[in-house]
Amino acid sequence: MAATASTAAAAAPCYDTPEGVDVRGRYDPAFAPVLTRGALAFVAGLQREFRGAVRHAMERRREAQRRYDAGEPPRFDPATRVVREGEWRCAPVPPAFADRTVEITGPAEPRKMVINALNSGAKVFMADFEDALSPTWENLMNGQVNLRDAVAGTITFRDAARGREYRLNDQTTKLFVRPRGWHLPEAHILIDGEPAIGCLVDFGLYFFHNHAAFRAGQGAGLGPFFYLPKMEHSREARIWNGVFERAEQTAGIERGSIRATVLVETLPAVFQMDEILYELRDHSVGLNCGRWDYIFSYVKTFRAHPDRLLPDRALVGMGQHFMRSYSHLLIRTCHRRGVHAMGGMAAQIPIKDDAAANEAALELVRKDKLREARAGHDGTWAAHPGLIPAIREVFEGHLGGRPNQIGDDAPAGQEAVTAEDLIQPPRGARTVDGLRLNARVGVQYLAAWLAGSGSVPLYNLMEDAATAEISRVQNWQWLRHGAALDAGGVEVRATPELLARVMEEEMARIQAEVGPKRFRQGRYAEAGRIFSRQCTAPELDDFLTLDAYNLIVVYHPGGASPCKL
Ligand SMILES: CC(=O)SCCNC(=O)CCNC(=O)[C@H](O)C(C)(C)COP(=O)(O)OP(=O)(O)OC[C@H]1O[C@@H](n2cnc3c(N)ncnc32)[C@H](O)[C@@H]1OP(=O)(O)O
Ligand SMILES: O=CC(=O)O
Numbered sequence: 001m002a003a004t005a006s007t008a009a010a011a012a013p014c015y016d017t018p019e020g021v022d023v024r025g026r027y028d029p030a031f032a033p034v035l036t037r038g039a040l041a042f043v044a045g046l047q048r049e050f051r052g053a054v055r056h057a058m059e060r061r062r063e064a065q066r067r068y069d070a071g072e073p074p075r076f077d078p079a080t081r082v083v084r085e086g087e088w089r090c091a092p093v094p095p096a097f098a099d100r101t102v103e104i105t106g107p108a109e110p111r112k113m114v115i116n117a118l119n120s121g122a123k124v125f126m127a128d129f130e131d132a133l134s135p136t137w138e139n140l141m142n143g144q145v146n147l148r149d150a151v152a153g154t155i156t157f158r159d160a161a162r163g164r165e166y167r168l169n170d171q172t173t174k175l176f177v178r179p180r181g182w183h184l185p186e187a188h189i190l191i192d193g194e195p196a197i198g199c200l201v202d203f204g205l206y207f208f209h210n211h212a213a214f215r216a217g218q219g220a221g222l223g224p225f226f227y228l229p230k231m232e233h234s235r236e237a238r239i240w241n242g243v244f245e246r247a248e249q250t251a252g253i254e255r256g257s258i259r260a261t262v263l264v265e266t267l268p269a270v271f272q273m274d275e276i277l278y279e280l281r282d283h284s285v286g287l288n289c290g291r292w293d294y295i296f297s298y299v300k301t302f303r304a305h306p307d308r309l310l311p312d313r314a315l316v317g318m319g320q321h322f323m324r325s326y327s328h329l330l331i332r333t334c335h336r337r338g339v340h341a342m343g344g345m346a347a348q349i350p351i352k353d354d355a356a357a358n359e360a361a362l363e364l365v366r367k368d369k370l371r372e373a374r375a376g377h378d379g380t381w382a383a384h385p386g387l388i389p390a391i392r393e394v395f396e397g398h399l400g401g402r403p404n405q406i407g408d409d410a411p412a413g414q415e416a417v418t419a420e421d422l423i424q425p426p427r428g429a430r431t432v433d434g435l436r437l438n439a440r441v442g443v444q445y446l447a448a449w450l451a452g453s454g455s456v457p458l459y460n461l462m463e464d465a466a467t468a469e470i471s472r473v474q475n476w477q478w479l480r481h482g483a484a485l486d487a488g489g490v491e492v493r494a495t496p497e498l499l500a501r502v503m504e505e506e507m508a509r510i511q512a513e514v515g516p517k518r519f520r521q522g523r524y525a526e527a528g529r530i531f532s533r534q535c536t537a538p539e540l541d542d543f544l545t546l547d548a549y550n551l552i553v554v555y556h557p558g559g560a561s562p563c564k565l
């Protein structure tokens, strides 16, 4: 057995790890049944088999970005025309998963939220290790414990403060799990001396412990089911397909048991949708419009181009031509290949203390969902259980009793989508108020994330890693190109000096809003420093959460220095 702590702590309990695996995260007897020798060996096997391909894929992302910076826009690849033009279909949609009209999403931890989501009345719950979860050791491992108990049907929770017991209803949603993106390491687990690949830890532990129970229960002989985030190219989908096949072989289950929906949430990936489905054709259950990361990716991809500046974040919705085109192309692609075309997340959440504002927010959600249903989407996401009845009514009303629209033709009048449509710059005003709001939201989100919360309500909207990224990169983009901003009728340039003044004022405003005690005890000042640094960096950082990750890594035993990746 390999020791996980120093010899000084030899008597302390530690995880039973296989050769080459070192668990540096805190030991907890509740985590030990998840971090078993067998499960860790499975994760290590995946890492050893696929790490070269992942490294190569990340290098190819950087190479592609250099081409975009030099002026070549993303485009459909002539080399894979045969895939786009060929007549092939993905494996048939399993009947038990045909109806996905409303899917609720939420982090895999806290436990209470997992139970609420499973009881929410949605068709699917996507349990998130990604945009909605701050990847602290505690969150990740508690998330695995929660999902194991959820699949087993035994999950319960007692909210002592409210004297409330939580348990599963007789009818629960089906479970999909979203591991992290390929770019994120898991520094609490070292494999052959290197940080583990985060998504292989999330996938591997969950699959290893739950495939049998899932297939025997809700999977009706199939599964488990996944959502795959932030891919930029079909070669990354090919890696996932390889991981799935390896997992199926190891578990001794049929090829094609595992099923996944890929989020199309990067600009390069929209030009690869057929290719992504093709790579995963035996394991696919569709694509999803991850609209928030998609906006983030638009800025990242065109970071070097002053003619592609975004208007204020609030104006970049699905009504913009490039966003509408992306949704329409995704629907056509999925339906041609026989799988679900899932819609995305409206950011509005219920507003508790203002009935009129709540009704207005609900109306925005209804409109967004009606647009999705009419465009041909087969289902969509809900951020909060309170939105499910309205979303269900819209989708069920449109579908008229059918489970999906997979067999339908594109709606009359919906035009074919060109490469130019997909990159058309969005229109609208750029304002100093927009710069301010980005700063206020970005800092508060980051402070929450550093403190362990990956999704939070801010100003009556859901904020998670993807929405916060838009705030960050938009400010960076405006500063980088000295964008002209409207300041109440006067035009000012976005400069580091302007941002410095805005940050000072917005930090004061945040302090006034949350109160001095919470401000002092929270990680707001640290978040402010990181946000300012990120917005003024000469080169755009790829991911906010990658930069900030080092600040949430805590080695066991406590007090050891965090890992610098
Ligand atoms: C860009 C993307 O990637 S989108 C997908 C990723 N993002 C997400 O999944 C965000 C999901 N949503 C959330 O995390 C939450 O709704 C938040 C953080 C925005 C708001 O949560 P809260 O502040 O707890 O909201 P609120 O106080 O209104 O919650 C009321 C009840 O609903 C529950 N609830 C709220 N959202 C959810 C959810 N998504 N799933 C399950 N239960 C939920 C709460 O647990 C609470 O339950 P209780 O009455 O038993 O205590
Ligand atoms: O993951 C979803 C998104 O919108 O980003």
Ligand SMILES: [Mg+2]
Pocket: 131, 229, 263, 265, 290, 292, 293, 466
């Ligand atoms: Mg996303």
